[in-house]
Amino acid sequence: MQQVISSSKGIEVINVPSSLLETGTVLIEVEYSFISTGTELATLRALGLDQPNNESRILSRRVSESMELVNKIVKYLQDKGIRKTVQRVFARMSNNEVSYDRLVTLGYSCSGRVVSVGQGVKGISIGDFVACAGANRATHSELVVVPENLVVHVPEECSLKDASSVAIGSIAMHGFRQSNARMGEFIGVIGLGLVGLIMARLLKIAGCRVLGLDIDEVSVSQAKRIGIDSAMSDSNSFQNQVEIITDSMGLDRCIITASSESDEIIAAAMDTTRQKGRVLVLGFVPLRMDKYPFMRKEIEFVSSSSYGPGRYDSNYEDQGLDYPYSYVRWTEKRNMTEYLRLLASGQFDLSEIAKEEVPLISVKDAYDRLIRGKAKSRGIFVNYSSEKTFKEKSKTSVQLRSKPVSGKIRLAIVGAGSFVREMHLPNLEKLRDQIEFSAFVTRKGANAIELANRYGAEHASTSIDDILDLDLDAVLIGTRPNKHAEMVLKCISSGKNVLTEKPLALGWEELHKIKDFYDSSDKVSLPLLMTGFNRRFSPYMKRIKEAIRFRNTPLIINYQMNTKYLPKDHWERTDEGGGRNLTEACHIYDLFTFLCDTEVDEISASSIRSTDDHYGKNENFSAHIRFVDGSLCNLTYTSLGSTAYPKEICHLFFDQTVFYLNNYTSLDVFGPIDDHFETSFQDKGHFEEMGCFFSAIRNKSDWPIPFWHQTQATEIALKVEDIISNHV
Template sequence: MIMAEMKALLRFPGERKVVLADCPVPIPGDHDILVETCFSVISPGTEFTQVRQTTAPLWQKAWQRPDLVALTLKSLATSGAKATASRVTNQLGRPMPLGYSAIGRIERIGAKADGFYLGQRVAIAGMGHASHAQWNRVPVNLACPVPDSVPDDKAAFATLYALALHGLRQGKTTIGDKIAIIGAGLIGQLLVQAAHASGTRTTIIEPNPLRRQLAQENGAHGGVDHCRHAPDNSFDAVYICAAAHGMHTLIDQAARMCRDRGTIICVGDVNISARRKTLYDKEISIHQVRSYGPGRYDPAYEELGHDYPLGYVRWTIKRNMQAALDLMADGKLDPSPLITNKITFADIANHFAKGPSQDQLATLVSYDIASQPTEQTPPIPPTPPTPPTDPRAHLIPKSRQPSKQQPPTRKASLVTLGLIGTGNYLGSQLVPYLKNCGNADIVACCSRDGLSAMAVARKFGNARALTSANEIFENPAINSVMIATRHDSHAALAADALKSGKHVWLEKPVAITRDELALLHDCQSVMAPDAIFMVGHNRRYAAMTAKLKDALPDGPKHFRYRVRVTPLADRHWLNNPEQGGRTIGEITHFIDLIACLNRTEISDIRCQWLDRRAGDSIWTIRFEDGSQGDISYQHSTRREPKEILQIDAPGFDAQLTDWRKLSINGHTVMRTYFGQDKGQRSAIETFVDAIASGRQDRLMPGLEDEIKLMALVINAAGY
């Protein structure tokens, strides 16, 4: 039986602590499976380092991550201290899981997760997927079936062995090669076993005599206590499995030990620091091992389940895991001698609190799958019994089913909100204003993995963290929802919310396909007549917008909107084609602002793609009164204002610069020196006041108007 809540070992960077906490059971996506954990393995080097980083004071965190400090300083310069503090606090407040190698049994299978069956034993991999938790949501390419002859306690090591096998492949180590392994910690020991299985002659370099002896018992042909005692020019490859920071000589020592044109493979956390001469004289190659094999950190492989063709990528993560399990089945790999501790899941927090010891290698964590956690978070009031439903209802897609209950009677009373999609934007941009909005009570927070929902729920005393939006839709104690999920889920969630009688705040875009727009259009006939629907086009509610709107003359005007955005990381979810692209997700912000200022109907929208893949484009908006808007939306790496809006009309000109300065007819009429006001606070207050009063605000376009705008955008984009 799958419970609504579970226990997981979580790091709380903002509170500098690691605890075994209650959190929601994650919901598997289409390409995921839900696994009930039987065993997990603690890798002391990686995980105790993460714990030290978590419990370190803020100045140490800053010293360890100068890249994040640089981003924070950039945010200070562009967004101001208050917005930056909100973003930093949101990041530090998010719980983070520990663990990345485990085994369990499948309890739920996503719609597109082929090749698995319920109850199947699977080894699972990856931080955030194979965590020290009672349940794990695992992408299909990070889960591998376990042979019957491999027991659970050994199969839990499949991920760690996959890392060792990937390291050997990076070094191109084959039968008869001579290699040296620096460091006989857990990964070094696994590498010794894998190298021995491949027919390689190994020398272990490790100062700890017990670890050195264990490595030799597990396949190393010799061992020394220090690099200086290893012979020169003797090894085809040298594997560095120890950590090496700052100024060190490990790579120099490894280069000395290598033969001509040998290879150095950095498996541990090694700062690349070496003298050029030895590397040059021998033409040494240096390789960095990235996790457990090709596919790691690739969203297409991990999130969408796209495998790499066997003929082009022989050894992916999953294939390395399968190879490790097969070698365990044949008795060629055996993690048993490396297990120095066995603990129960209930004792895992105490284990980390004690810290590592020199003799510690792998710790095996066992889970009592018969026991279930007790609920310790505030419960949402239960849903009252509902009348019998149509027996054919299960044949109808949920988003097309009528509401299970009558829309609640609306009164001028407290607004009870459920937040769906508690990611970076909602957590850092909207939650600070919700906390100060006296008329709104945040009752529930929902995210797919439950962790970001936990972070937001902890900011509100009586909120509960969830992973299922249906718990929000079906509960009459919640009369409103705020949806800020990924773009491809916006329309379906909004439709279900409206059909269940909720008021809806929906982040842009309203939809990214015509079918999604049709879904919203169809739900208009069943939504409550007094339902408030609002899209998060916050710029129309900003103080500068109101000032500019009052100053605009009648008659045709020319709006020129210059938008420059910083390129996203390659792995950002918005680069996934299924999300419609960044441009479709953002462009209605700027079109809506121009439409709000002009106050006449849009007659046409056209798009000229400069670089469709990147999203760079020119948008032209024509209005019924003869006005025109031109939006230049392009990516830029230069430091420049993100938004500049210029408006020209006979005898009139105005410029709004990055929501910091508004000039009208050559005079500065508004200016902010500390941050930007893009209207989020006013927009939230407008939404809450409309629900409390039962009246739609005059600034709010209705659902029909929002559907019409998005239809024009989708048609213009050629989707």
């Protein structure tokens, strides 16, 4: 499908794989999308994309504005060393849209026809005409996949063209509600751009008397044409007019929809608002104000969050959980619906504000005019009419190039979040003499295209099914944990060697299916499966393993993980992430299995008791594992501590000897022969893990991690989860 993106080359329309329909989402064939001249220009400026090749300035600005970021970089430098810090900074630059070859999707408001409906979606059917909103969702694309709660029906009396402005209209609608404006009140609107003009019209519909201020004379003229009571371009004239119209009482409300670096906007709002009035901020303005008029007049100062209640709440937007109507009357979806109702009723004529229309093929010219300040209206409609069929648009794979046979291991990457970008891809770059990238599979088509171009891969896709028939030697799975087992089964069933990030599975049924595959298949020709238990490949664990080879006593291992707290709604604590016992503590269960090298005899665990559910049981617990050789292994996992303290500490006791591992930066040995070992940076074995995986494929040698080790570590995690979370 065709999608509008921004890159170092500027604005482009490129061919990308179509996104897949998921549970709770709707697939829409777009007929119109809407370019909000103010918001999208602000986005381009914030990303530095209106000034190509300006990455250093952007990074410098972001660092200087955030001492917290500086402190994080310093700490990371201390823990990981210069090399890994540089790798992460450049990966983060890419993740924050400031690298030279980063593709940034644009747009957040569109309309079209429903072509497919995901499982669990109610009230939306194939063939419905709808409007939708959301950055990275309702983008400027021929096809979009949008969560149910960001999709609303378009009334018959409302054109699809006008409906494509639903996101911008909802921003104004929610701001109107936050202002608490009432019929007959005097309301000031500072900033008469697109949102400001829509806001002014909503206020007039509600029976308010509206005064506007904007430095642009064209905006002032537009405001007068839509029926605003008074509008001007000079701040002093605005204040004088407020004095006259309100009989020196001041504005009941003042709504700021402008974007500026000046303090004068806040000052003007405070000066013109009456005692015990309200000032609402929608625009991007510095919140520096003279406290005297603010406190003396007891002005109420409020803000407005995007489209309304539900915005940025993953439970609402991603999980489809609506807020009760009687408790939250105007959610973002209900605001979207009401905006379209007003358009359909004829009370609001959008053509007075936005009427410029361009075909998708000409969108680059439209953005160029926008950047140069030459746009003809406050909003630009993008028309997607074409002779392409839905089948042509909906292809989930794009072949970018053909490559001759090189004899190297052909690798596909599935999933490319921050860990894959920051850790795996830099390590894989060092192994380019052994491997070549054949395909990238990501949820968003533009991300797959970007990575495939950067690393020279032939294919970019949004579906793992597209790569199963390719001539591949290996697949690296780095998606979120709830997808791991399903994807592993697909890959090994098609004969692909697999390195999957941990965990191998999030449930017993998933794990049993993988075990059944290897138990029932011809073991001579089985593909290699390796779970990303990298710590066993660290130089520290190798030294410990060598030292205990000829031990005479069982082991006692006390392992402590002091990890940072994650908010309750963080994805790692959801069903998608699986919780930190299953997804991180499994690393340590693998180490216990690796070091003891025998089967488990008994597992017990206990978690904290707290009335505060912000601290999860499966990230604040102790697990105790006894192995059949008599070894005892204990894990204390907590998010209650300070990140100033080392994350991982391990004490290992045997044969009158103690090993003390400090966060994979140093190892001290106390006993008959004292020893000390350290590395210049934290080394948890990620690079060695990759090397061993590819070596095993190339040489057809023993698995780097025995299959039973992988399944036992996963079984320990599942059993501990049953005990601490499910009370089994």
